Amino acid sequence: MNIKNYDIDRLEELAGELRRKILETVSRNGGHLSSTLGAVELIIGMHYVFDAKRDPFIFDVSHQSYAHKLLSDRWESFGTLREFGGISGYTSPEESDYDYYKAGHSSTSISLAVGAAKAIRLAGQKRTPVVMIGDGSMSAGMVYEALNELGERKYPVVIILNDNEMSIAKPIGAISRYLSKGMAGPLYQKLKKRTESLLEHLPESAAYMAKRFEESLRLITPGILFEELGVEYIGPIDGHDISSIIETLEIAYEMNKPVIVHAQTVKGKGYKPAEGSQERWHGVGPFDIESGEAIGGGSRKSATKIFSETLLELARDDEKIVGVTAAMPGGTGLSPLLEEFPERFWDVAIAEQHAVTSMGPLAKEGFKPFCAIYSTFLQRAYDQVIHDIALMNLPVTFAIDRAGIVGEDGETHQGAFDISYLRTIPNMTLMAPFNESSLKKALSFAVDYDSPLAIRYPRGAFICDDFDVPDYETGKSHLLKEEGEILFVGYGNGTGRALETAKILEERDIALLDLRFVKPLDGQMLERLSKKFEKWYIFSDGARAGGVASALEEFFESMGGAKPQIVSFEYPDSFITHGRTEMVEESLGLLPVQLAERVEKTLEKGKI
Numbered sequence: 001m002n003i004k005n006y007d008i009d010r011l012e013e014l015a016g017e018l019r020r021k022i023l024e025t026v027s028r029n030g031g032h033l034s035s036t037l038g039a040v041e042l043i044i045g046m047h048y049v050f051d052a053k054r055d056p057f058i059f060d061v062s063h064q065s066y067a068h069k070l071l072s073d074r075w076e077s078f079g080t081l082r083e084f085g086g087i088s089g090y091t092s093p094e095e096s097d098y099d100y101y102k103a104g105h106s107s108t109s110i111s112l113a114v115g116a117a118k119a120i121r122l123a124g125q126k127r128t129p130v131v132m133i134g135d136g137s138m139s140a141g142m143v144y145e146a147l148n149e150l151g152e153r154k155y156p157v158v159i160i161l162n163d164n165e166m167s168i169a170k171p172i173g174a175i176s177r178y179l180s181k182g183m184a185g186p187l188y189q190k191l192k193k194r195t196e197s198l199l200e201h202l203p204e205s206a207a208y209m210a211k212r213f214e215e216s217l218r219l220i221t222p223g224i225l226f227e228e229l230g231v232e233y234i235g236p237i238d239g240h241d242i243s244s245i246i247e248t249l250e251i252a253y254e255m256n257k258p259v260i261v262h263a264q265t266v267k268g269k270g271y272k273p274a275e276g277s278q279e280r281w282h283g284v285g286p287f288d289i290e291s292g293e294a295i296g297g298g299s300r301k302s303a304t305k306i307f308s309e310t311l312l313e314l315a316r317d318d319e320k321i322v323g324v325t326a327a328m329p330g331g332t333g334l335s336p337l338l339e340e341f342p343e344r345f346w347d348v349a350i351a352e353q354h355a356v357t358s359m360g361p362l363a364k365e366g367f368k369p370f371c372a373i374y375s376t377f378l379q380r381a382y383d384q385v386i387h388d389i390a391l392m393n394l395p396v397t398f399a400i401d402r403a404g405i406v407g408e409d410g411e412t413h414q415g416a417f418d419i420s421y422l423r424t425i426p427n428m429t430l431m432a433p434f435n436e437s438s439l440k441k442a443l444s445f446a447v448d449y450d451s452p453l454a455i456r457y458p459r460g461a462f463i464c465d466d467f468d469v470p471d472y473e474t475g476k477s478h479l480l481k482e483e484g485e486i487l488f489v490g491y492g493n494g495t496g497r498a499l500e501t502a503k504i505l506e507e508r509d510i511a512l513l514d515l516r517f518v519k520p521l522d523g524q525m526l527e528r529l530s531k532k533f534e535k536w537y538i539f540s541d542g543a544r545a546g547g548v549a550s551a552l553e554e555f556f557e558s559m560g561g562a563k564p565q566i567v568s569f570e571y572p573d574s575f576i577t578h579g580r581t582e583m584v585e586e587s588l589g590l591l592p593v594q595l596a597e598r599v600e601k602t603l604e605k606g607k608i
Contacts, residue, residue, distance in 0.1 A: 001071045003047055011048070011242045015040050018067045019270040021078060025066075027289045029081050030408060031089050032063035034268035034281040035134065038164045038239070042132065042263055043067040045245035046160070049253060050130050056100040056116045060109035060133035062091040063283075064162065065099075072098035082408035084579025084587070090412060104412020105380065106327075106350045107140035109133050110159060114146050117155035128253060131159040136327060139349035144229075150258045151230025157259070158252045159231075162239065164265045226260045235262025240269060279330045300461035303439060304401055307457065308333030310440045311370060311399075314447055315341060321447065322362055323370040326352045332372035332401050352377050356384040356396075363394040368447055374402040375415030375456065382421060390427045390452050397446040398422075403432070403456035404493055404541030405585060410578025415456075416571050419491075420546030422454050423519050429474070430519040432456045432492025436466040438514075445472040456492055458541065460581075463496030475520035477513055484511030486603070487533035487564075491515045491548045494539035497569075500592040501539070505599060518551050526555060529564075536564045537599060544570040567602060569595055 003014065018040050026033050044067070046057060052072055059065040069087065070078055074096060080086025091099040101112055113129040120127045137143065138161070150157060223233025232255060237244050245263065252259040267281070268274025273292035274281035286295040315321040315337060327350045329335040337345040348355045352373055359369035373381070378400060389396045403415040422428055429451055433439040439462075442455050470478060480495075488510055490498035495514045502510045511533065513525070529536075540548040549568035556563035569590060576584060585591050589598065 001047075001073070001075070003044065003071065006048075008243050011044055015044060015242065016270070018044075018070055021070060021075070022066050023271055023289060025078055025081050026284065027287050029079075029083060030283075030285040031082050032066075032283050033271075034274045034278065035064040035164065036066040037271055037274065038265040038267045038269045039064040039132065039162055040067045040269065041240045041242050041245055042160055042162060042265065043071065044242060045249050046130055046132070047071050048246055049249040050128065050158075052098045055127050056113070056129045057098065058100055058109045058112050058116070058129060058131045059091055059103060060131065060137045061106050062103035063089065064132065064134065065091050068098070069096070072096055082410075082578055084577070084583040086579075088410055088578055089408060090410070102412065104409070105377070106137045107133075107142045109137070110143055110146035110150065110157075113157045113159070114150050114153075114155065117150075117157050121155065129157045131157065132162055133159060135161065135163040136350055139327070140351055141353065147226070147229045147231055154230070154257050156256045158249065159258070159260045160249075161235070161260055161262045162265055163236065163262060164239075164267045223260070223262065230258070232257060232259040233262065234259060236264045237261065239263030239265035301436065302460050303457040303462055304331070304333040304459075306436050306439050307372070307399060307401070307443065308336055310443045312336050312340065314443060315344070318368070318447060319344070320366065321368045321370065322359075323372060324348060324355045324359055325372045326350055326355045326377065328372075328374065328377075331374070332399070334372050352381040353384045356381040357388040359396045360388045360392060360394050363389075363396050364392070368395065368397070370397045370399050370446070372399040372401065374413070375400050375404075375418040376402065376406075376413045378418060379421065385422070385428075385452075386425055390425045393427045393451055395450050396452055397449070398452075398454040399443075400454055400456040402459045404458045405576060405581050406459045407581040407584065408578050411575040414576045415459075415541075416543045416576060418454070418456055419518060419540070419542040419548065420550075423546060423551060425452075427451055428519060429453045429517065430456075431472070431517045432494075432515075433462075434490065434492055434495035434514060435462050435464045435469070438469045438516075441469065441471055449474075458493045463493055464499055469514075472516065475517050475522055477516050477522040477525045479525065480512040480514055482511055484509040484533070486535045486537065486599075487511045487513060487529060489513045489515055489536055489538050489548070489552070491518055491538075491540040491542075493541045494548070494569075497541075497590070497592060497595070498537075498539040501595045501599070504592055504596040508599075508603075515548065518548050521551060521555050523555065523559075526552070527559065530556065530562070534564055535602070536566045538566060538568045538570065539595075540568075540570050542570055543573070544568050545573050547571075567598075569598070 019037055022036060057068065074087055077087050082089045087095055090104045092102055093099050109131045113131045116129040226233040234248055234252060237248050248261055252261050266275055287293060288295060323334060323337060323345045325332045325334045325347050327347060329338050329347045334345055338347060356371055359371055362369045378398065400418050403418055406413050406415060419430065422430055431442055433442045439457055446453050446455060488498040488502060498512055502512060538549040547570045549566055549570060552566060
């Protein structure tokens, strides 16, 4: 959509059209709402001033990029947002040439822009990377690593800081508004250039006084932090005033240096129920536009809810229990604990590395820390898990939410790799419950465990209905059914999948082992069952490479002698697309009815 010839009135009409389209689609399909509604005018400004095909448009996380998708030839396909086979809820170059880079995790955008700027300079081209980053993403250290280099090398990059929740520094009333408006104008920028030029020729004492005057002006604006890093600052501006946005972005572009444009916006702008800082409107399922009420949703309790309620109960009985999350208190279930025990539970913003490392000393001092972090986000703190927790053999429990397929959020968020990347770490214990009773008992076990421990559980409800299970013992499995012709081995939610598959194969006599721990393995049980069952089928919601089947194969290889034939029903060696979880699992051949067919085929052939 070419909007460069639109006047301001038409651009404001367009903003309303974009919001209606986004609201209608997200209310039906689910998705990110408040952040993307708040960014509409800024994205219109980006498309008006810059060339989205020439200039790299880089959206941090990219969950706020829906208006960009609509302005870049995806109006007709936008109704398929987050659906299986439809367009992604994040930017994706495979989907459109207008999307420069894949994104889904926070705080990568400025680093990407620095890399793009280096490539542009080396190629001798005239292109300008344009970044949109939210104020929440500014809490991660990677942003400042990138700004540090950018300020030193002075590559032309325009960074739009979409401040929709917490100001980097609060504006000081009318004076700040007046100064900020002035700083965004051509007069100030021209004066600043002349001042810099003048400073080069003034005697040292006069130059010092002039410099101090310039610095004192900046001290009463919010931009001092960025200016000290060597990045020009303009703002704050009204992020919903299209005329002001366009004027400011044109100035920033003409400066031909790194510039941060600080724009203040309202989350959920244009849809009253979502306006303001309300976590529930960040990412939503289908909802009724008129009432704002959610549509559908399962009646069964989610694993996150079970975790939250159980840890709260344990924390009430044991004042040594503490916990941390990284900007996801609602998503991980820590919100009730933050409210009841604000001195013992912390949200450290988007800083998974810091979250993990900060729990180490607490464990060392005799506390019992729980790190509640999604599987996909714990990847961002891998070195800290190794260097600051496991190396010291400290009893920190990692409560790994969203383990397995997470559905519509897609390939950047699927919790496929935590088993593989944690299993290699010395001192680390890995366990996975499969229903409500086993998750409660796993958390009770964790409280008194004296080494690093990871407990994984799925998004939403467990596959398996609840029934009582034995208490956990380190490295001990649970044999749910011993008699049979073949053996199903389940781990975590995979045990529920194995039970469902066994129901379909009711004419077959199937033994079932809940592995419980993938590190350490229950060697005694595995050896005993290997003498009884020739064919083993492994059910686990994780990657095949380095996963549960791999662990079992390594175990039998180390033992020598005869070993069972093992088939893995784990994820293939590829990134997993977005879509409703059931449809994604069907595409991978992982629905119980499909798994039953695969079992039958291997038995008919007589080999795996």
